[in-house]
Amino acid sequence: KPTFDPKEHQHLRYNPLRDSWVLVSAHRMKRPWKGQVEKPPEDNIPRHDPHNPLCPGSVRANGQVNPEYDSTFMFDNDFPALQPDAPDPGSDHHPLFQSKAARGVCKVMCFHPRSDITLPLMTPAEIRKVIDKWADLIVELGAEYTWVQIFENKGAMMGCSNPHPHCQVWASNFLPNEAALAERCQRDFLQKHGEPLLVQYARMEAQAQERVVVENEHWLVVVPYWATWPFQTLLLPRRHVLRLPDLTAQERDSLASIMKRLLTKYDNLFEVSFPYSMGWHGAPTGSHLQEDMSHWQLHAHYYPPLLRSATIRKFMVGYEMLANEQRDLTPEQAAEQLRKLGEEHYKMKKT
Amino acid sequence: KPTFDPKEHQHLRYNPLRDSWVLVSAHRMKRPWKGQVEKPPEDNIPRHDPHNPLCPGSVRANGQVNPEYDSTFMFDNDFPALQPDAPDPGSDHHPLFQSKAARGVCKVMCFHPRSDITLPLMTPAEIRKVIDKWADLIVELGAEYTWVQIFENKGAMMGCSNPHPHCQVWASNFLPNEAALAERCQRDFLQKHGEPLLVQYARMEAQAQERVVVENEHWLVVVPYWATWPFQTLLLPRRHVLRLPDLTAQERDSLASIMKRLLTKYDNLFEVSFPYSMGWHGAPTGSHLQEDMSHWQLHAHYYPPLLRSATIRKFMVGYEMLANEQRDLTPEQAAEQLRKLGEEHYKMKKT
Ligand SMILES: O=P(O)(O)O[C@H]1O[C@H](CO)[C@@H](O)[C@H](O)[C@H]1O
Ligand SMILES: O=P(O)(O)O[C@H]1O[C@H](CO)[C@@H](O)[C@H](O)[C@H]1O
Numbered sequence: 289k290p291t292f293d294p295k296e297h298q299h300l301r302y303n304p305l306r307d308s309w310v311l312v313s314a315h316r317m318k319r320p321w322k323g324q325v326e327k328p329p330e331d332n333i334p335r336h337d338p339h340n341p342l343c344p345g346s347v348r349a350n351g352q353v354n355p356e357y358d359s360t361f362m363f364d365n366d367f368p369a370l371q372p373d374a375p376d377p378g379s380d381h382h383p384l385f386q387s388k389a390a391r392g393v394c395k396v397m398c399f400h401p402r403s404d405i406t407l408p409l410m411t412p413a414e415i416r417k418v419i420d421k422w423a424d425l426i427v428e429l430g431a432e433y434t435w436v437q438i439f440e441n442k443g444a445m446m447g448c449s450n451p452h453p454h455c456q457v458w459a460s461n462f463l464p465n466e467a468a469l470a471e472r473c474q475r476d477f478l479q480k481h482g483e484p485l486l487v488q489y490a491r492m493e494a495q496a497q498e499r500v501v502v503e504n505e506h507w508l509v510v511v512p513y514w515a516t517w518p519f520q521t522l523l524l525p526r527r528h529v530l531r532l533p534d535l536t537a538q539e540r541d542s543l544a545s546i547m548k549r550l551l552t553k554y555d556n557l558f559e560v561s562f563p564y565s566m567g568w569h570g571a572p573t574g575s576h577l578q579e580d581m582s583h584w585q586l587h588a589h590y591y592p593p594l595l596r597s598a599t600i601r602k603f604m605v606g607y608e609m610l611a612n613e614q615r616d617l618t619p620e621q622a623a624e625q626l627r628k629l630g631e632e633h634y635k636m637k638k639t
Numbered sequence: 640k641p642t643f644d645p646k647e648h649q650h651l652r653y654n655p656l657r658d659s660w661v662l663v664s665a666h667r668m669k670r671p672w673k674g675q676v677e678k679p680p681e682d683n684i685p686r687h688d689p690h691n692p693l694c695p696g697s698v699r700a701n702g703q704v705n706p707e708y709d710s711t712f713m714f715d716n717d718f719p720a721l722q723p724d725a726p727d728p729g730s731d732h733h734p735l736f737q738s739k740a741a742r743g744v745c746k747v748m749c750f751h752p753r754s755d756i757t758l759p760l761m762t763p764a765e766i767r768k769v770i771d772k773w774a775d776l777i778v779e780l781g782a783e784y785t786w787v788q789i790f791e792n793k794g795a796m797m798g799c800s801n802p803h804p805h806c807q808v809w810a811s812n813f814l815p816n817e818a819a820l821a822e823r824c825q826r827d828f829l830q831k832h833g834e835p836l837l838v839q840y841a842r843m844e845a846q847a848q849e850r851v852v853v854e855n856e857h858w859l860v861v862v863p864y865w866a867t868w869p870f871q872t873l874l875l876p877r878r879h880v881l882r883l884p885d886l887t888a889q890e891r892d893s894l895a896s897i898m899k900r901l902l903t904k905y906d907n908l909f910e911v912s913f914p915y916s917m918g919w920h921g922a923p924t925g926s927h928l929q930e931d932m933s934h935w936q937l938h939a940h941y942y943p944p945l946l947r948s949a950t951i952r953k954f955m956v957g958y959e960m961l962a963n964e965q966r967d968l969t970p971e972q973a974a975e976q977l978r979k980l981g982e983e984h985y986k987m988k989k990t
Contacts, residue, residue, distance in 0.1 A: 603792075
């Protein structure tokens with residue numbers, strides 16, 4: 289019998305942040321792809337479009353006019369999934385028909401006045417302003433809400449309905465499923481092993497180097513051992529940090545720099561503005577601000593859908609939805625591909 | 640303060656089969672959609688394509704020639720994610736770098752010799768043959784494997800790479816994540832409430848009628864109270880049945896009939912061959928065949944991605960991936976829309 293080779297032999301890997309398994313079947317990359325081919329991401333976005341409600345000076349759905357902003361710009365989502373004052377569905381429910389109240393706010397934050405720019409094309413100083421705003425938002429909304437989810441859907445393939453560079457913030461009075469899972473897993477790990485899960489993990493990955501994509505003095509980006517999406521990454525501070533506002537000025541500058549490097553590599557992979565959904569997970573807020581949350585470590589997840597090229601994505605469908613997530617290349621192969629890419633943006637080289 | 644109205648006021652609903660919550664924000668359907676528009680599903684599929692490896696008489700990737708089959712046809716997946724003899728990754732692992740062996744088989748099953756046909760266009764007798772084969776597969780593969788996942792990816796939007804009507808079967812020596820979740824939730828429910836979860840649920844939904852899409856003597860289809868995908872449905876037997884092979888001849892005929900009715904309604908919704916991923920969940924097999932698994936109830940999940948039209952889908956992205964699944968219409972609204980649709984296939988009316 290041959291000896292085990294993760295690139296040739298399917299196996300399961302454990303995700304300790306979600307208490308679940310992923311099936312790694314790297315030999316599957318050999319199969320030819322005859323399925324759906326995506327439209328490549330739009331490349332000719334005008335710098336300014338007066339009809340785009342996210343641009344400086346535009347009129348939004350509710351009739352308000354955006355200021356002529358020259359850095360970041362924040363406003364309330366005009367079609368929020370969470371509103372602050374929804375009535376309570378009551379609490380007398382049959383175990384099979386349970387509902388509960390959901391209250392919150394949804395905001396949109398533009399990264400930059402120009403529509404034809406994305407984070408990797410912004411300067412570190414411009415990215416730093418985005419980071420500062422994120423931290424402010426956690427302070428401001430976290431005072432009232434239990435969970436403040438900052439996330440960016442980038443690219444039409446990821447359901448993004450506006451090409452202007454922006455992210456969203458949905459704050460809620462409840463811990464969402466994914467947050468509750470990360471809460472439980474990190475709490476159990478600290479109890480059992482005496483060190484926060486992701487603090488230990490970052491140290492071990494920095495040592496091993498095998499799955500590291502980029503790193504600097506304060507931050508580390510890896511394709512996690514348990515990655516589900518082909519080029520999924522996990523962005524981690526080296527120091528134990530609970531939430532975005534806890535970052536020092538130096539750590540924020542350093543974060544701007546590593547984000548630019550990571551996202552440039554992503555764009556360079558298939559020479560296309562790389563689609564993804566990303567988001568920050570930090571310790572819960574609201575009443576948890578008063579509790580010991582030292583089992584938490586701040587981190588960001590990047591979930592990009594592309595698998596083989598700018599137009600061939602990974603479909604998480606049948607088997608993945610009904611049975612088990614499955615990936616077609618090893619996390620180590622993905623990390624190596626990303627690591628080898630240059631850090632000069634392909635668009636900068638061409639001009 | 641207004642009284643609670645599920646169509647107007649966001650709330651969370653509990654999924655007792657997955658022990659998680661879904662955020663229902665029905666007022667969000669009002670927002671205009673400016674994002675990605677899908678290609679409508681291909682409508683001009685040739686009846687027979689000699690270059691399609693799924694057609695009768697075609698040559699497959701491994702050089703084998705398909706028989707001139709005239710009903711269902713089964714063969715081994717030429718690019719299987721699970722193979723029966725992969726070596727073991729060993730068991731001496733750090734808690735953050737755990738892997739384990741995965742062994743199994745992947746098969747493909749064609750439903751019909753014609754490529755231009757789908758389940759709702761097949762006769763009940765033809766569908767019955769598919770059902771019998773499914774039951775045989777559970778017996779055959781279930782003798783060795785712990786879990787036999789039968790699933791159908793329908794439509795290019797759902798990663799289906801071949802238009803010929805077919806499903807897949809992936810059998811494994813492990814309980815996949817979703818199966819393990821359904822196992823735990825159903826086991827706990829029986830222990831706590833003295834009746835199998837889905838047996839009780841089917842009875843209550845049949846009584847309430849509010850979420851019923853189609854029903855007959857032996858089967859019930861509902862948009863479950865906790866549905867995540869816009870037009871997600873759950874297909875349930877009325878009798879307590881553990882696995883597909885346990886179905887009587889009458890129940891199989893009745894299943895063929897209700898599948899045809901459900902899938903016709905799906906196609907009629909947007910007058911398009913409705914994409915989805917579907918799959919069967921029955922009690923685990925292998926060594927579990929000898930155990931008391933009476934907490935299980937056989938069921939099938941249908942997960943269709945379309946939301947507003949044949950070309951506008953629901954994106955499960957940023958907030959859904961990083962925080963919490965969210966839906967844009969109530970399950971009751973979806974059930975009503977499906978219930979009101981006719982049961983004659985739109986393609987049959989036009990010809
Ligand atoms: O096996 P297929 O049809 O080539 O592939 C499809 O179904 C598989 C099982 O759900 C997925 O892993 C693939 O991403 C999808 O494209
Ligand atoms: O809010 P947007 O950008 O209109 O919408 C997008 O992100 C939301 C949050 O992840 C999703 O619920 C939507 O399905 C997606 O299209």
